[in-house]
Amino acid sequence: MIVADTSALITIASIDLLDTVLTEFDIHTTTTVLEELEETSAYDDRHGTAARSVLEQRHRITVHSTDGTARQSSRIDRGEASTIELATQESADFVITDDLRALPELQAAVQATVAISPIVLSALVERDALETETAVEKLEQAAANRDWLGAPIYRRARELLE
Numbered sequence: 001m002i003v004a005d006t007s008a009l010i011t012i013a014s015i016d017l018l019d020t021v022l023t024e025f026d027i028h029t030t031t032t033v034l035e036e037l038e039e040t041s042a043y044d045d046r047h048g049t050a051a052r053s054v055l056e057q058r059h060r061i062t063v064h065s066t067d068g069t070a071r072q073s074s075r076i077d078r079g080e081a082s083t084i085e086l087a088t089q090e091s092a093d094f095v096i097t098d099d100l101r102a103l104p105e106l107q108a109a110v111q112a113t114v115a116i117s118p119i120v121l122s123a124l125v126e127r128d129a130l131e132t133e134t135a136v137e138k139l140e141q142a143a144a145n146r147d148w149l150g151a152p153i154y155r156r157a158r159e160l161l162e
Contacts, residue, residue, distance in 0.1 A: 007098035013050035118157035
């Protein structure tokens with residue numbers, strides 16, 4: 001079971017892999033994340049388009065109601081806090097996020113493995129659902145879509161595919 005936050009779902013949708021990910025993995029999220037996606041979907045940009053794509057596929061994502069406010073901090077926002085609560089309640093295997101600032105606190109808060117969304121690319125390659133070359137192309141596309149080029153998240157993501 002994978003618990004995904006807003007940023008991870010937007011990244012996956014922005015590189016046209018949402019259908020593949022939802023087919024290959026058991027994806028769960030929270031009503032708070034859906035609310036954040038609805039807010040983002042109002043924007044007329046690639047993030048808004050990606051958020052709308054996720055919302056169109058929400059029937060394929062298991063959505064849970066959680067409070068999560070107890071886990072909020074200066075680094076963990078409401079959506080991430082709700083995914084921590086969900087991951088704990090459901091004994092999730094993974095929590096995926098693209099918020100590197102929150103990553104250390106998220107890792108400390110749950111038993112699940114916390115990783116950035118490009119780990120899904122690596123897992124898709126391992127499952128033979130995606131060719132390595134395509135995964136690298138998708139990573140480059142995500143880096144461009146999400147303004148990661150030269151950022152620490154991009155370097156971490158490259159390491160996952162090497």
